[in-house]
Amino acid sequence: MDELTPDKAPPRPRGPLFYAGAAGLATATVVETIAVSGRWLSLPLHGALEIIQAAILVTACVSMLSATLAGTHASVQLLLNRLTPRRKRLLTRSGSLISAVFFAALTVASIWLTIGHWDGYEETELLHISLRPLRILCSISMLAIVVVFAYRTIKPRASER
Numbered sequence: 001m002d003e004l005t006p007d008k009a010p011p012r013p014r015g016p017l018f019y020a021g022a023a024g025l026a027t028a029t030v031v032e033t034i035a036v037s038g039r040w041l042s043l044p045l046h047g048a049l050e051i052i053q054a055a056i057l058v059t060a061c062v063s064m065l066s067a068t069l070a071g072t073h074a075s076v077q078l079l080l081n082r083l084t085p086r087r088k089r090l091l092t093r094s095g096s097l098i099s100a101v102f103f104a105a106l107t108v109a110s111i112w113l114t115i116g117h118w119d120g121y122e123e124t125e126l127l128h129i130s131l132r133p134l135r136i137l138c139s140i141s142m143l144a145i146v147v148v149f150a151y152r153t154i155k156p157r158a159s160e161r
Contacts, residue, residue, distance in 0.1 A: 061141035
């Protein structure tokens, strides 16, 4: 058994978020493969783009939440590594606060759009996929990201202390 080095982290357990994101990606891939093959065989798959867009929305929401929970968003380590521990904590917490405010604005906008179009019965043109559940999913995932960043502002992770 080889030892763990800083470059080789132990694998993370795969939970429901991982499988939801993987299902969205797999759906998009399979549908696009069928659509391309169908075009070559003169049997087009009508509405493929609508299915793919819905699957990608699910994958994007899950990916953003997963990255936030894992703390794997991009950060400039070159700057952080040169700071004193106290300033590093302050900058990390400030970054979490700014991220929470940013995602809070996205959450408000998403909820606003969801409420504004609630009675509009929005749906896709070909397959009549309702946009209401997709808007709700987007709003919930943005709100969850706000909660994670707000929590990290108040109580940073052990690696950020």
